[in-house]
Amino acid sequence: MHHGDKTRPGETELDAALPQGASLQIIGTIRTPFATRDDCPKRGDPENGPLCQLQIDPRLAPALEGIDALEALDVVYWLHAARRDLLTQSRGGARRGTFSLRSPLRPNPIGLSPVRLLRREGTVLYVRRLDCLDGTPLLDIKPLRCQWSPAGDT
Amino acid sequence: MHHGDKTRPGETELDAALPQGASLQIIGTIRTPFATRDDCPKRGDPENGPLCQLQIDPRLAPALEGIDALEALDVVYWLHAARRDLLTQSRGGARRGTFSLRSPLRPNPIGLSPVRLLRREGTVLYVRRLDCLDGTPLLDIKPLRCQWSPAGDT
Numbered sequence: 001m002h003h004g005d006k007t008r009p010g011e012t013e014l015d016a017a018l019p020q021g022a023s024l025q026i027i028g029t030i031r032t033p034f035a036t037r038d039d040c041p042k043r044g045d046p047e048n049g050p051l052c053q054l055q056i057d058p059r060l061a062p063a064l065e066g067i068d069a070l071e072a073l074d075v076v077y078w079l080h081a082a083r084r085d086l087l088t089q090s091r092g093g094a095r096r097g098t099f100s101l102r103s104p105l106r107p108n109p110i111g112l113s114p115v116r117l118l119r120r121e122g123t124v125l126y127v128r129r130l131d132c133l134d135g136t137p138l139l140d141i142k143p144l145r146c147q148w149s150p151a152g153d154t
Numbered sequence: 155m156h157h158g159d160k161t162r163p164g165e166t167e168l169d170a171a172l173p174q175g176a177s178l179q180i181i182g183t184i185r186t187p188f189a190t191r192d193d194c195p196k197r198g199d200p201e202n203g204p205l206c207q208l209q210i211d212p213r214l215a216p217a218l219e220g221i222d223a224l225e226a227l228d229v230v231y232w233l234h235a236a237r238r239d240l241l242t243q244s245r246g247g248a249r250r251g252t253f254s255l256r257s258p259l260r261p262n263p264i265g266l267s268p269v270r271l272l273r274r275e276g277t278v279l280y281v282r283r284l285d286c287l288d289g290t291p292l293l294d295i296k297p298l299r300c301q302w303s304p305a306g307d308t
Contacts, residue, residue, distance in 0.1 A: 008243075008244055009244055010242060010243060010244025010245075010247070010248070010249040010250075011240050011242055011243050011244060023177060023178070024177070024178065024262055025238070025261045025262055027261050027262070056253075060241060060253075060261065062241040062242050062251055063241040063242065063251045063252040063253045063260075063261075064251045064253055064254070065242055065249065065250060065251030065254065066248075066250045066251050066254035067251055067253055067254040069254070070254060074266065076262070076264055076266070084179070086165050087214060087216040087217040088164060088165055088216050088217065088219055089162075089164060089165050090162055090163055090164025090165060091164075093164070094164070095164040095219065096164075096219060096220045097216055097217045097218045097219030097220050097221060098217040099210075099214075099217045099218055099221055099294075099295040099296070100218070100219065100220035100221040100223070100224060100297060101296075101297070102296050102297055102299060106217075106294060106296075107179045107181050107214065107217075107294070108178055108179055108181065108230070108293045108294050110230055110264065110293065110294055112228065112230070112266065112296070139262045139264065140253075140260060140261070140262050140264055141253040142253070142255075142256050142260075142266070143254060143255070143256055145256060
């Protein structure tokens with residue numbers, strides 16, 4: 001739905017309209033050294049983790065303008081190899097609801113990772129702290145915002 | 155893809171298999187006092203923001219087990235009223251790429267908000283800090299994880 005929004009100064013529209021429904025648009029591909037799920041670490045390391053690439057669809061290049069000024073990003077991706085039908089899972093012998101876990105197995109396997117942005121080369125961003133499979137479909141990139149994090153953060 | 159995963163002790167499968175492709179499953183509805191986009195604040199307030207509801211599909215009730223123990227959640231939702239075709243946008247007269255902004259207007263209008271969990275009543279979670287439209291489709295709920303937030307956080 002557009003709600004009659006008009007394009008304003010400074011805005012650029014994509015030539016070919018993307019789908020407007022609740023379908024996902026793959027905006028690129030994540031390249032990591034992790035070929036299998038057993039290779040993936042439990043949590044990415046922002047300091048010593050491997051350098052990974054966010055390879056953005058070149059048609060979306062204008063959407064990267066100004067991103068070089070950021071040092072940290074939220075990366076959103078689609079965990080394409082994950083089961084989507086588990087409502088509870090086991091942790092340390094205890095039964096836990098899927099929404100009380102950050103497991104990749106969930107109804108919408110959307111992965112969220114804060115990453116450190118090291119550099120950009122064209123439509124490729126070099127980042128650290130990812131823990132996902134090589135070839136993971138990329139959904140979104142946003143400036144990191146983690147300003148409210150209570151002590152009870154899990 | 156299941157990669158041959160078997161159900162393990164403590165795991166519960168949903169009776170009716172959810173779609174396994176890259177399509178989204180709406181897991182519930184967000185209720186806020188914000189009826190129009192002009193009503194929505196720029197950023198939610200975890201202390202004084204209105205009490206909002208996450209109304210989860212009752213078929214997913216087991217996935218909420220253990221969530222009461224958490225005081226903060228990451229909420230993931232679909233910004234159904236947002237344009238998806240803007241590659242650049244204007245901020246303070248400057249042209250900025252969409253991926254360098256947290257604007258709701260983006261190729262995949264996936265909203266992410268950390269919220270404070272106040273209480274649960276059955277499959278309804280009462281939370282503060284949301285800034286989205288009433289009726290926004292809910293995609294996922296995860297325990298909040300914001301452990302790495304550098305000074306350059308925007």
